[in-house]
Amino acid sequence: MFSFFKKKSAPPDAPAPGAVPAPVAAPAAEPSAAAPAPASWWQRLTGGAKTAEQAPEGAVPPAPAAPATPPAVPPALPATPVASPPVAAPAPAVGAPAAGRGAMPAPVSAATPSAGAAPPLAPAHVPPAPPSVPAVIAPAVAPVVAVPQPSPAPAPAPARAGWLDRLKNGLRKTGSSIAQVFTGTRIDDALYEELEAALLMADAGVKASEHLLADLKRRVKDSKATEPAAVRGLLADALAELLRPLERGLEIGRHEPTVMMVVGVNGAGKTTSIGKLTKHLADADQRVLLAAADTFRAAAREQLGIWADRNKVEIVSQEGADPAAVTFDAVTAAKARGRDVVIADTAGRLPTQLHLMEELKKIKRVIAKADGSAPHEVLLVVDGNTGQNALAQVKSFDEALGLTGLIVTKLDGTAKGGVLAAIALWARERAAGAVPVYFIGVGEKLEDLQTFSAREFAQALLE
Numbered sequence: 001m002f003s004f005f006k007k008k009s010a011p012p013d014a015p016a017p018g019a020v021p022a023p024v025a026a027p028a029a030e031p032s033a034a035a036p037a038p039a040s041w042w043q044r045l046t047g048g049a050k051t052a053e054q055a056p057e058g059a060v061p062p063a064p065a066a067p068a069t070p071p072a073v074p075p076a077l078p079a080t081p082v083a084s085p086p087v088a089a090p091a092p093a094v095g096a097p098a099a100g101r102g103a104m105p106a107p108v109s110a111a112t113p114s115a116g117a118a119p120p121l122a123p124a125h126v127p128p129a130p131p132s133v134p135a136v137i138a139p140a141v142a143p144v145v146a147v148p149q150p151s152p153a154p155a156p157a158p159a160r161a162g163w164l165d166r167l168k169n170g171l172r173k174t175g176s177s178i179a180q181v182f183t184g185t186r187i188d189d190a191l192y193e194e195l196e197a198a199l200l201m202a203d204a205g206v207k208a209s210e211h212l213l214a215d216l217k218r219r220v221k222d223s224k225a226t227e228p229a230a231v232r233g234l235l236a237d238a239l240a241e242l243l244r245p246l247e248r249g250l251e252i253g254r255h256e257p258t259v260m261m262v263v264g265v266n267g268a269g270k271t272t273s274i275g276k277l278t279k280h281l282a283d284a285d286q287r288v289l290l291a292a293a294d295t296f297r298a299a300a301r302e303q304l305g306i307w308a309d310r311n312k313v314e315i316v317s318q319e320g321a322d323p324a325a326v327t328f329d330a331v332t333a334a335k336a337r338g339r340d341v342v343i344a345d346t347a348g349r350l351p352t353q354l355h356l357m358e359e360l361k362k363i364k365r366v367i368a369k370a371d372g373s374a375p376h377e378v379l380l381v382v383d384g385n386t387g388q389n390a391l392a393q394v395k396s397f398d399e400a401l402g403l404t405g406l407i408v409t410k411l412d413g414t415a416k417g418g419v420l421a422a423i424a425l426w427a428r429e430r431a432a433g434a435v436p437v438y439f440i441g442v443g444e445k446l447e448d449l450q451t452f453s454a455r456e457f458a459q460a461l462l463e
């Protein structure tokens, strides 16, 4: 079973979890500091917050024309929202009852969008009614929230074993694997030198390699270890400790909707990761709306459209439009329709392409005009194959946009996974705190997007 999200911990200023009421009639208004903390997706799932306030897709108005440019100020009603044509999608039956996951019937009351709140924007296609809350996990009691814990046990559950093997195989693809260093009989300078070389080969970089070696020597001394095999265990501890600040679960539900902006260089795996993420969100009864903010590359829009069709979620997409305008309309529509999550897929770009980086900043600014608290996540997708270059990308995109999370892809095919140690070391010095690695990609299949566990990753790197 794919375990994707952790239960959200209560925000520091929120009332005690038990006192958090399920938002039974949440409007699409921007959250204010004084408002009670909204329930997480998990809370809504277990607290039954999906209620009649949801406008069924049957109430979606027809598609008008798209704006040429993003509005300068956030209008209550966008004058000309995006009309995105269906992307080779068979139109699902409008108003059809939800099938599959839930035991409870889909909402049937079609709330007509109010004239003052709902923008007349239409999605590329209208998915069936949202899946209902499975009865088996809908207790009426207030939900319990818990802080995500790093997995303490090195022995993975069978479900994780498959992808862990792929991760290990990928990370093993170096001529001198780190594990080989510990096959000798003595702990001496030669062992440490070999280890440093192996860490550098794994693209941990000079600073992180030196940090790990110094930490390891201290641990060896403290534990009075005498066998190289024991040193390997101590290195796993040191690495897991270094990586731990990167381990944090993605929270959904603090905002309605949670708006995510996904950025990265060309081919990093943005669209694929969005597709996988969308699938898992949809499976968790989250109503997702995608924004195809790569408006110039037809293939990019089509690829996202295919994921939207597959997952039966809405997409806002328009060829040649301003990416910021498309994103603005997507956020506005999601707010009006009470969607849970908006994910904006942006075009790939190098951080050195300054005009394109300016475009990303503009998208971010315009999202904030549509929803003052958004974007709630600015996610950078980096290709693990790029090694130290991934660190450079993280730094550059962070400087331009202020990242809130990372997705590191293609770790199934790289020997350069050590770069995560370099990212972790950099994150220690970051004024705004560590940027978490929400997910890692270990293949092209749906189940190959996994949550990041510092301990598991450390073990995999050292095998």
Ligand SMILES: Nc1nc2c(ncn2[C@@H]2O[C@H](COP(=O)(O)OP(=O)(O)OP(=O)(O)O)[C@@H](O)[C@H]2O)c(=O)[nH]1
Pocket (backbone or CB within 6 Å): 264, 265, 266, 267, 268, 269, 270, 271, 272, 273, 294, 300, 347, 348, 349, 381, 409, 410, 411, 412, 413, 440, 441, 442, 443, 444, 448
């Ligand atoms: N092996 C492997 N391949 C991946 C992974 N994630 C993505 N890919 C592949 O990487 C390629 C590029 O992925 P895309 O999702 O198109 O990348 P993108 O960042 O959206 O690309 P642009 O839109 O051109 O910027 C595709 O062939 C994906 O299947 C992963 O974790 N492992």
